[in-house]
Amino acid sequence: MKFLIDNWYLVLTAVISGGLLLWTSLRGKSAGVTTTEAVRLLNREKGVLIDVSEPEEFAQGHAVGARNVPLKLLSTGEPVKQLPTNKALPLVLMCKTGARAGRAAGMLRQQGYTQVVAVAGGLAAWREASLPVEKSAA
Template sequence: MNFLIDNWALISVALLSGGMLLWPMLRGGSGGGLNPAAAVQLINRERGVVVDVAEPDEYAAGHVAGARNVPLGQFEKRLPEVVKNKTVPLILVCPTGARAQRALPTAKRLGYEKAQVLAGGLRAWKEANLPVEKA
């Protein structure tokens, strides 16, 4: 107990730094996904394809410009129909990034080795002031 009392400042700094390291994960930011700037580079330089896994009503309310809608519930069946070329980078998007993260293993299993998730989802895209379309 004396250790805690004598070293309260060091313990506080350790807890604070640990919290700062965990904050992006708790916030839904990067889970190893792409940031919006990297996604734009993939789209422009490598002809990356954006696939929005949101439900049709969410997609209609707003989506990344040029994105194709393949709802998560239909993802495994419809992805090969919508994106035939498995060699292009695939950027998975949803409103927050959570559903896109769930779709990633399925895309990889289907042979889309360059599939990645837009970290933070459509929210991060909008925060970066990038173009959004409405259906």
């Protein structure tokens, strides 16, 4: 006990360091899944790829097989026909950078979807991983 009292600054440093490590790891999890994990969910768990970009952005380029459901459409809370009726299916969300997809994931969880994840880094990370991208016909 005397050691702890005499070296309180070491204890404080250890507690702060541990707290920052824990905060960083928890924050990283909420940022989304990697492209590898996204592909695994799509292929092995029959996940559905949803792109929450605006239609113009979607037309410029999106992951092959993605359904376009703009974020503003999700924010209404109304049922969206492009979403699966089975709310237990994994939904893999994507946008240009991953920011809107993260917000959309929260909205969909509130609507009852149980397995919703956003792709960390969005379409940019998807392209960087050399995964297939296509453009919509104008």
